[in-house]
Amino acid sequence: MKIFKKDKTKKITNERSLEIERERSNKSTSSSSSSNQKSKKLRIFRINAVQNPNDVPHFDEFQVPVKRWTTVLDALLDAKSYQDSSIGIRYSCRMASCGSCGMKINGIPRLACYTKISDLDTNTITCEPLPNFPYIRDLVTDFSQFFAHHRSVMPFIQNKKADIPDVNELSEYEQSPQDLDKFLQFSYCIKCGLCYSACPTVATDLKFPGPQALSQAYRYYADSRDSDKSNRLKVIDTSHGIWRCHFAGSCSNVCPKGVDPALGIQLLRSHLLGISNSEKKIAKLQDRSNNNSYREELEEEEEEEEK
Amino acid sequence: MTSDSIKNNRNKNKNMTKWFSDISFLRESQIMKIHYITGVGALFVVAIHIMMRLIMPFNMSLEFENVILNYKNIFYALLLESILVLIAIHGFNGLRVILLELRQTQIWERGVNILVIVAMIGIIAYGTRTIIIANGFSLG
Amino acid sequence: MYYTNTLFWDKLVTDSIQHDIIIIGSGLAGLRAAIAAAAYGKDNISIGVFSKVQVMRSHSVSAEGGTAAVLFEDEGDNIESHIYDTIKGSDFLADQDVAERLVKTIPHEVYQLDHWGMPWSRRDDGRIGQRKFGGYSFPRATYAQDKVGFYEMQTLYDTCQKYDNINFYNEWYCTSILKENNLFRGVTAIEMKNGNFVKIKSPTGIICTGGAGRIYSFSTYAYSSTPDGIDMAYRAGLAMKDMEFVQFHPTGILPSGILITEGARGEGGYLINNQNERFMKKYAPEKLELAPRDVVSRSMIREIQEGKGFKHESGYDCLKLDLTHLGDEQIKERLAGIREIGIKFSGIDVIEEPIEIRPVCHYMMGGIHTDIDGKTELGGLWAAGEAACNSTHGANRLGANSTSECIVWGRITGEQAAQFALERKGSTIEISNDQVISEEKRIYDGIFRGRGEVNPYEVRKKLTDTMDDKAYVFRTEENLVAGLKKIRELKALTWKHVDDKSKEYNTNFTNVMEIDAMLRTAEVVLMGAINRKESRGAHARLDYANRDDINYLKHTLAYYNCENEPKLEWHPVTFTRYAPVERKY
Amino acid sequence: MTSATSAKRIDDNNKNDRTNREGLRGWLNPLTYGWERVSYWFQRLTGIFLLVYFIGHVYETSSLVSGPDAWAAMLELTQTVGGHLFLILVIGASTLHTVNGIRLIFTQSGQGLGKPGRPDYPYDPTSVNNKQRSGLWIAFILAAVAMLYGANVLFSGE
Numbered sequence A: 001m002k003i004f005k006k007d008k009t010k011k012i013t014n015e016r017s018l019e020i021e022r023e024r025s026n027k028s029t030s031s032s033s034s035s036n037q038k039s040k041k042l043r044i045f046r047i048n049a050v051q052n053p054n055d056v057p058h059f060d061e062f063q064v065p066v067k068r069w070t071t072v073l074d075a076l077l078d079a080k081s082y083q084d085s086s087i088g089i090r091y092s093c094r095m096a097s098c099g100s101c102g103m104k105i106n107g108i109p110r111l112a113c114y115t116k117i118s119d120l121d122t123n124t125i126t127c128e129p130l131p132n133f134p135y136i137r138d139l140v141t142d143f144s145q146f147f148a149h150h151r152s153v154m155p156f157i158q159n160k161k162a163d164i165p166d167v168n169e170l171s172e173y174e175q176s177p178q179d180l181d182k183f184l185q186f187s188y189c190i191k192c193g194l195c196y197s198a199c200p201t202v203a204t205d206l207k208f209p210g211p212q213a214l215s216q217a218y219r220y221y222a223d224s225r226d227s228d229k230s231n232r233l234k235v236i237d238t239s240h241g242i243w244r245c246h247f248a249g250s251c252s253n254v255c256p257k258g259v260d261p262a263l264g265i266q267l268l269r270s271h272l273l274g275i276s277n278s279e280k281k282i283a284k285l286q287d288r289s290n291n292n293s294y295r296e297e298l299e300e301e302e303e304e305e306e307k
Numbered sequence B: 001m002t003s004d005s006i007k008n009n010r011n012k013n014k015n016m017t018k019w020f021s022d023i024s025f026l027r028e029s030q031i032m033k034i035h036y037i038t039g040v041g042a043l044f045v046v047a048i049h050i051m052m053r054l055i056m057p058f059n060m061s062l063e064f065e066n067v068i069l070n071y072k073n074i075f076y077a078l079l080l081e082s083i084l085v086l087i088a089i090h091g092f093n094g095l096r097v098i099l100l101e102l103r104q105t106q107i108w109e110r111g112v113n114i115l116v117i118v119a120m121i122g123i124i125a126y127g128t129r130t131i132i133i134a135n136g137f138s139l140g
Numbered sequence C: 001m002y003y004t005n006t007l008f009w010d011k012l013v014t015d016s017i018q019h020d021i022i023i024i025g026s027g028l029a030g031l032r033a034a035i036a037a038a039a040y041g042k043d044n045i046s047i048g049v050f051s052k053v054q055v056m057r058s059h060s061v062s063a064e065g066g067t068a069a070v071l072f073e074d075e076g077d078n079i080e081s082h083i084y085d086t087i088k089g090s091d092f093l094a095d096q097d098v099a100e101r102l103v104k105t106i107p108h109e110v111y112q113l114d115h116w117g118m119p120w121s122r123r124d125d126g127r128i129g130q131r132k133f134g135g136y137s138f139p140r141a142t143y144a145q146d147k148v149g150f151y152e153m154q155t156l157y158d159t160c161q162k163y164d165n166i167n168f169y170n171e172w173y174c175t176s177i178l179k180e181n182n183l184f185r186g187v188t189a190i191e192m193k194n195g196n197f198v199k200i201k202s203p204t205g206i207i208c209t210g211g212a213g214r215i216y217s218f219s220t221y222a223y224s225s226t227p228d229g230i231d232m233a234y235r236a237g238l239a240m241k242d243m244e245f246v247q248f249h250p251t252g253i254l255p256s257g258i259l260i261t262e263g264a265r266g267e268g269g270y271l272i273n274n275q276n277e278r279f280m281k282k283y284a285p286e287k288l289e290l291a292p293r294d295v296v297s298r299s300m301i302r303e304i305q306e307g308k309g310f311k312h313e314s315g316y317d318c319l320k321l322d323l324t325h326l327g328d329e330q331i332k333e334r335l336a337g338i339r340e341i342g343i344k345f346s347g348i349d350v351i352e353e354p355i356e357i358r359p360v361c362h363y364m365m366g367g368i369h370t371d372i373d374g375k376t377e378l379g380g381l382w383a384a385g386e387a388a389c390n391s392t393h394g395a396n397r398l399g400a401n402s403t404s405e406c407i408v409w410g411r412i413t414g415e416q417a418a419q420f421a422l423e424r425k426g427s428t429i430e431i432s433n434d435q436v437i438s439e440e441k442r443i444y445d446g447i448f449r450g451r452g453e454v455n456p457y458e459v460r461k462k463l464t465d466t467m468d469d470k471a472y473v474f475r476t477e478e479n480l481v482a483g484l485k486k487i488r489e490l491k492a493l494t495w496k497h498v499d500d501k502s503k504e505y506n507t508n509f510t511n512v513m514e515i516d517a518m519l520r521t522a523e524v525v526l527m528g529a530i531n532r533k534e535s536r537g538a539h540a541r542l543d544y545a546n547r548d549d550i551n552y553l554k555h556t557l558a559y560y561n562c563e564n565e566p567k568l569e570w571h572p573v574t575f576t577r578y579a580p581v582e583r584k585y
Numbered sequence D: 001m002t003s004a005t006s007a008k009r010i011d012d013n014n015k016n017d018r019t020n021r022e023g024l025r026g027w028l029n030p031l032t033y034g035w036e037r038v039s040y041w042f043q044r045l046t047g048i049f050l051l052v053y054f055i056g057h058v059y060e061t062s063s064l065v066s067g068p069d070a071w072a073a074m075l076e077l078t079q080t081v082g083g084h085l086f087l088i089l090v091i092g093a094s095t096l097h098t099v100n101g102i103r104l105i106f107t108q109s110g111q112g113l114g115k116p117g118r119p120d121y122p123y124d125p126t127s128v129n130n131k132q133r134s135g136l137w138i139a140f141i142l143a144a145v146a147m148l149y150g151a152n153v154l155f156s157g158e
């Protein structure tokens, strides 16, 4: 977010749509120049906090080759493979869907595999671990508390019919696309923790569940299949619960997946205050086990086998 | 299995609310509702308070006689009293929020709650004293 | 207290951990197994889920297109046709009873996921939506935008949170299987956070460690999809089955290999060559772009070889996938992820421009040899998901059948393992320390403290490039043998060493162990491919262009033979319904 | 694990968990993130500032009780140029806090944030939208106007 600083690498919310433009111009300017590789400097935060809790962090610098499509993750792995194999880094999918590679790049929490170096207009790229997560090593941080917070909001459908133990029962919920849209956005959270690291309340409050967990609470609250609404609200209505969000908005600004946790939190709060008019309807259960011919067929076959 | 664990969760929640009620007897949502209402309430009364000051030149409004005259008006005194209560509640609750976010040990949280309630009562009492005494002044 | 749920951080550091069931791998299969076991065993059973990545980071989150299931029997679909499509897709190498089981179980599982909160995309009437997919005769890929695997993982992960008896061990790298008297006894693992080497005891285990696609460098897989899980079983004496069948997905973007889902073609996308021609009409006149993946991939390579390809700036030859005619709304609604990937990783907005694509390594049909229940040859050990080969997919998997398989066999193995574990509840497990010590020797003396001048990452690069080069869509004896030679040369180099000497979160160490496993697996893949002198499904040989049902209608099994060449054996295919016929689309 | 022991575990872990928390730096860091963060920062700052003023003001008026002389002495202390400048700040702060506070009451009860829907790439979060931003700007502008007006009243009155 560029406000006061003139650093171009800062993300600007209302300029996000320019990203696509930038993409294209990058492409056209460098399409012929892929062979003449550029190289950039990577500054990586180094610490081994498990071995030595008082370890003093320092930065190591690496020169890495960069092409148009090189992401920060590619660069880091390049440095790890060919320069210093002891760099600690967590990664998996390299396509921004697993949420492993969150880190602070040039001062802003982002996904390393989702940030192209050509998008960062700096010559030195600084990578630091996500703040608000305890250090483990180098860029790797400890997520256990984050996951525990997620669990604490009861992120699952609570409903008498949630489990269908009988394999032969085929019952389907009917849910309108409109009902789906009410929570779909929040269900695309990849648990990358960027929002958690950007939130000012999380910065000091250990018991605040954080934007990720709270938006998941809303995701299940808004789901028409869930029936345990009041209990859900109770869990987050505590002195370190949802009210410790002050709509600082940073969570939504850094979220790479458009989850917009700030929106979820405020909407959930409107339900808590009892001033929301959007009522919940439980999705209709449609039982299809009767008109299901092949089950009978299967049973017949089994009988035959027994014979 | 599931129903059991859900039940467990319920029990835990009960404990949670109980634990919380030990300290503050209000749910957080109720506290914050009060915070908002006192905030908006304060807006109106403060506006009147300032208006009243502006119907005469500022310096004049500060003269002892004028001030006391104001205080002797029972409606104005009540207005001042409500400003006092509303802002004290709103402001100190705001402080509580900030302090709660700072540290999360049980002692700290209890301490903050007590401190804030005491301060709230203290400042209201102190201000009320001024209002009552000033209201009772006889201008010589 | 605000959060009172059980937490799984800061596990006690002990020399051994014991659970009734351990599940290795936390992808779709692993999580489904965990839930099934927890639901079956109720509170009497404790389950440990070990994964070398954090739970939601497993490769399954990348799955995009759909989960195949017959849901609309009232609208004309039927179970029989799904079974036949699967078997035909497999080029008749699938075990037919297994395929039948898959098809008959998956509808229930799709509804079960729905009840657990899966955000399936909906039709206007509120029912679960399905889209077309390659090789099917009815639109039956159940979809949730184009993030199916992700949503499924999330649903399962969140449902796991209901159970107090599922313990997650995030970032524990399992290294070997412990066994005694042909019974599974546990595993050894490294807790990555602090580097402790731990013995984990359990009478039952389920291996769900996913595919091995990272032995190719142009691959849709996550970086974590290395064959170390399969290799673990392999070293314990279990067979790898059908490893030569590697699926190449027609549409991977350049240069990263990230997948454009088959759903893009299912929604109506075209493949075009540099003459702007829909070339698939030459190769599969009926199904066009929606022929099975092996057929489409082969057609694409033929086009490229005829000089009708494009040249990507990274140097790869490629073709283009055209989605522009689908229109803004349909793309944004159903293929949002694809659009994002195109813009982000390739600089192309698919709404406006065709995107460059090329066949890419996508799925391993092979894996640990199991029976129809997912049971391996070792007592007490099951395998499920992509790591297992229960022969549902035969020589070629149909798109969207894999997540189905993961879920179905996740459940089956979970329940069976729970039953097995409950029967043995209370019996103590004693493992002789010899195995642990020899494993410790292997990894600490052989690898951690090993010496070598060759950079292991260099070895990995050469290995994956060799595979890309020599065992791609079309294979020849000559290439495969050259590839095998190269792999053996790499194996013989002195490269096994770890530069990073600290214990904590040592990814260098785990990487080297992975590379070790990759080399072994690559060898099995190549040997299997050399041995199978026919073209079947995804295994296409230029020198033996036809299917040979007389000699090769059987599965390949490969057994570990210390560091020597693996022992290859054959295993019969089960037929119940359909005799092999020629496969045309 | 019973809830009691797990709760204990959390407390044991608190110390460790602090290691990489941003702490107050996180509160006072409006530069890296969006305007909402700036608003958050001002709301806190002005809130505390006003609370301090409020306490001071109650103390100031309490001198009424001790008669005209004490009151005059207090006025002497406070009605200086510095005191007036301080008052102007208070006026600005209270306007800002009030206007922004009203906006926050709306947002925090879910109004004016748009509604959830399918997110399209590039993801523009609907909640941090121009409505919010202009609300904040209005607060700034009104605060500036109020300060000018206050200055006018305070200094012209001399």
Ligand SMILES: Cc1cc2nc3c(=O)[nH]c(=O)nc-3n(C[C@H](O)[C@H](O)[C@H](O)COP(=O)(O)OP(=O)(O)OC[C@H]3O[C@@H](n4cnc5c(N)ncnc54)[C@H](O)[C@@H]3O)c2cc1C
Pocket (backbone or CB within 6 Å): C024, C025, C026, C027, C028, C029, C030, C050, C051, C052, C053, C057, C058, C059, C060, C061, C062, C063, C064, C065, C066, C067, C068, C148, C149, C172, C173, C174, C175, C208, C209, C210, C211, C220, C221, C222, C224, C225, C226, C228, C229, C259, C261, C362, C363, C384, C385, C386, C387, C399, C400, C401, C402, C403, C404, C406
């Ligand atoms: C890009 C892409 C798109 C796909 N789209 C579809 C689709 O649309 N439809 C469809 O049906 N299928 C699809 N597939 C295939 C499908 O996603 C996979 O087959 C499936 O996800 C495999 O799941 P899994 O549970 O077997 O393993 P994975 O999800 O790969 O999980 C493996 C787990 O094992 C763990 N592990 C591995 N080794 C070890 C070890 N040594 N110690 C401890 N843990 C270990 C890993 O940490 C991980 O948790 C797609 C695949 C790809 C690559």
Ligand code: HEM
Pocket (backbone or CB within 6 Å): A243, A245, A246, B036, B039, B040, B042, B043, B044, B046, B087, B088, B090, B091, B092, B093, B094, B095, B097, B098, D043, D044, D046, D047, D048, D050, D051, D052, D054, D094, D097, D098, D099, D100, D101, D102, D104, D105
């Ligand atoms: C007059 C109208 C006022 C309104 C409408 C108002 C509104 C608000 C609102 C909405 C908040 C934010 C709460 C949150 O983010 O959770 C807040 C916080 C606060 N207010 Fe006010 N307020 C007003 C006046 C005052 C006054 C006069 C004081 C000083 C005594 C004050 C002190 C505070 C404090 C200390 C906070 C805490 C800051 C925080 O929580 O971030 N407010 N106010």
Ligand code: SF4
Pocket (backbone or CB within 6 Å): A188, A189, A190, A191, A192, A193, A194, A195, A196, A211, A212, A215, A251, A254, A255, A256, A257, A258, A259, A260, A261
């Ligand atoms: S809400 Fe967004 S930023 Fe936060 S964890 Fe989820 S995906 Fe990441």
Ligand code: F3S
Pocket (backbone or CB within 6 Å): A198, A199, A200, A201, A202, A210, A211, A244, A245, A246, A247, A248, A249, A250, A251, A252, A261, A262, A265
């Ligand atoms: S950043 Fe934090 S304060 Fe609220 S709006 Fe987001 S959770």
Ligand code: FES
Pocket (backbone or CB within 6 Å): A091, A092, A093, A094, A095, A096, A097, A098, A099, A100, A101, A102, A111, A112, A113, A114
């Ligand atoms: S590696 Fe998966 S999100 Fe970056």
